């Protein structure tokens with residue numbers, strides 16, 4: 001039997017840092033490999049490009065979502081239009097239908 005550790009770190013593309021820190025972006029959408037965050041735990045957040053730490057986030061919920069079920073409410077929580085959000089996700093996770101919405105809150 002193997003056990004999987006609870007993740008304690010998360011990365012974001014640096015271009016999203018300001019929206020996260022200002023509270024405009026309150027979810028992220030990830031694939032199965034990044035779906036193992038645990039509600040109630042806190043993660044250290046750094047930029048994907050250079051690993052620079054910029055905040056801590058508390059994981060609030062992790063819920064499955066199909067790409068085809070993404071809607072304007074998800075886009076609003078990403079501070080994007082739905083077309084922009086679908087484009088971003090298509091670029092990061094091409095062809096992946098089974099995704100997860102991770103809702104988080106900034107930890108001060």
Ligand SMILES: CC(=O)Nc1ccn([C@@H]2O[C@H](CO)[C@@H](O)[C@H]2O)c(=O)n1
Nearest residue numbers: 011012013016028029030048088089
């Ligand atoms: C390795 C790594 O950092 N991966 C990711 C994956 C996703 N995202 C962002 O989450 C939202 C939905 O996918 C969009 O805002 C994405 O751009 C991100 O910033 N970084």
